[in-house]
Amino acid sequence: MNELLEQLKPLFSGEVFLLTLVMGSFLLGVFLYKRTQITLLQPLLITMLIIIPFLKITGIEYHTFYEKTNILNFMLGPSVVALGYVLYEQIENVKGNVISILTSVFVGSVVGIVSVVLIAKAFGADRLLMASLAPKSVTTPIAISLAEKDGGAPALTAAFVVICGLFGGLVGPIILRRLGIKSKIAKGLAMGSSSHALGTARAMEMGALEGAISGLAIGIMGIMTALLIPFAEWLF
Amino acid sequence: MILLFLALFFKVINPENVRSTATVITKNMAVFFVPAAVGLMAYIEIVSHNFLAIIVGIAISTILTIVTVALVQERMEKRGKKGDTVHE
Numbered sequence: 001m002n003e004l005l006e007q008l009k010p011l012f013s014g015e016v017f018l019l020t021l022v023m024g025s026f027l028l029g030v031f032l033y034k035r036t037q038i039t040l041l042q043p044l045l046i047t048m049l050i051i052i053p054f055l056k057i058t059g060i061e062y063h064t065f066y067e068k069t070n071i072l073n074f075m076l077g078p079s080v081v082a083l084g085y086v087l088y089e090q091i092e093n094v095k096g097n098v099i100s101i102l103t104s105v106f107v108g109s110v111v112g113i114v115s116v117v118l119i120a121k122a123f124g125a126d127r128l129l130m131a132s133l134a135p136k137s138v139t140t141p142i143a144i145s146l147a148e149k150d151g152g153a154p155a156l157t158a159a160f161v162v163i164c165g166l167f168g169g170l171v172g173p174i175i176l177r178r179l180g181i182k183s184k185i186a187k188g189l190a191m192g193s194s195s196h197a198l199g200t201a202r203a204m205e206m207g208a209l210e211g212a213i214s215g216l217a218i219g220i221m222g223i224m225t226a227l228l229i230p231f232a233e234w235l236f
Numbered sequence: 237m238i239l240l241f242l243a244l245f246f247k248v249i250n251p252e253n254v255r256s257t258a259t260v261i262t263k264n265m266a267v268f269f270v271p272a273a274v275g276l277m278a279y280i281e282i283v284s285h286n287f288l289a290i291i292v293g294i295a296i297s298t299i300l301t302i303v304t305v306a307l308v309q310e311r312m313e314k315r316g317k318k319g320d321t322v323h324e
Contacts, residue, residue: 026267044266044273051270052277062278066271073271078261084240085258088251100312108305116297123289129282136294137301140269155275156282160294162273168298175302186309194301197265217305 005058012058015068022069025050042198044162080141080222087219090212097185104186105217108193109224112137117235127236132156134232135225136164139196142222146229161196168195169202184209192217 011017028050029043055065066073094101116133125133131152135143140161147157172191181187187206191199192214200218204211243249276283283290 022270023267026270030264042266044269047267047270048273048276051274055274055277062275065274069271072268075261075268076272079265079268081240082254082258082261085244085251085254086262087241088244091245097313097316100309100316103312104305104308107308108301111304112297112301115300116293119293119296120286120289123286123292125286125289125293129286129289133290133293137298139265140272141265144269144272153275153279153282154272156279158269158273159276159283160290163290164294164298167295168302171299172302175299176306179303179306181306181310183310183313185313186306189309190302190306193305194298 009058009060013060013064013068018065018068019071021054022047022051022072040166042162042166044158076141076144080145083139083141083219083222086215090216093209093212094216101185101189101213101216102220104189105193105220106224108190109137109221109228112194113225113228113232114235117232121235127151128153129156130236131233133160134229136160137168137194137196138222138225139218142226146226150229150233162198165195165198169198172199173202173206185213188213189217193221196221 025047026043029041029046032046033041033043051065054060055062113134116136117130120130120133128151131150132147132154133156134150134152135146135157138146138161140158143157143161144154146152147154168191172195176187176190181190184207188203188210191203191206191210193199195202196218200211200214203214240249240254244251244254
């Protein structure tokens with residue numbers, strides 16, 4: 001068994017094989033998620049659950065995997081740029097509320113960053129961990145590039161973003177109901193700015209306007225957080 | 237992202253030309269995170285060591301963000317309504 005693995009290792013660690021495996025796992029994840037509609041079954045999580053054990057069993061180093069699949073990492077940049085189009089599409093919903101939307105997301109961004117950094121610090125987290133936690137409420141491509149810049153670990157940040165999205169998507173609607181929030185814009189903004197795409201998925205279930213606003217909040221939150229993160233370093 | 241937005245907004249680029257590419261890329265963005273996310277395996281020790289800090293921090297901070305954003309927006313909208321700038 002081990003000998004066989006050893007012989008197959010060059011094949012397994014090839015670029016073509018790894019990329020196919022990633023794509024295949026991801027498509028399987030998308031299929032499962034669409035079929036079951038279970039929030040926890042995110043395609044990204046499913047892909048991780050397939051790839052990590054695979055790398056462990058075959059003994060392929062993470063470093064090798066990262067190099068071979070670097071094209072995916074490279075595409076993160078263009079995908080953030082593409083968000084500009086999403087923002088443009090939703091601009092109609094915003095007219096007349098620009099100032100209140102910018103203010104509330106700004107305040108939310110400050111509260112989110114400060115609270116997570118201070119709580120982590122109180123638990124004795126080190127600098128790397130705090131820097132990785134700070135951009136947790138932003139959509140992953142932005143969060144990863146922010147983590148890279150402020151000395152965090154992109155891999156940790158990617159995981160924190162998913163955890164944050166799952167949690168916010170789960171409790172968000174309950175909190176909003178408890179607070180007695182009536183404004184559809186307020187509901188959408190709260191979901192999108194706290195839990196990015198996963199929050200937006202839940203906001204879509206509340207209604208079209210909530211969903212659109214939530215999508216917009218992802219973009220604004222990304223920009224606000226990018227501007228605020230450099231100041232967060234004072235807290236570390 | 238901001239440049240693309242501004243270019244579309246001021247009609248420098250025709251939205252039709254970017255729509256299909258932008259939609260496919262943003263809808264399936266998660267696949268581009270795979271290399272970074274798999275990197276979590278390299279950090280297992282840090283995560284298990286700081287498990288409580290991570291979970292409590294994320295949970296409380298997420299709740300606080302939802303509450304502040306929703307309350308600030310609703311308050312400001314109500315105040316705006318008196319000056320009838322807001323429509324619903």
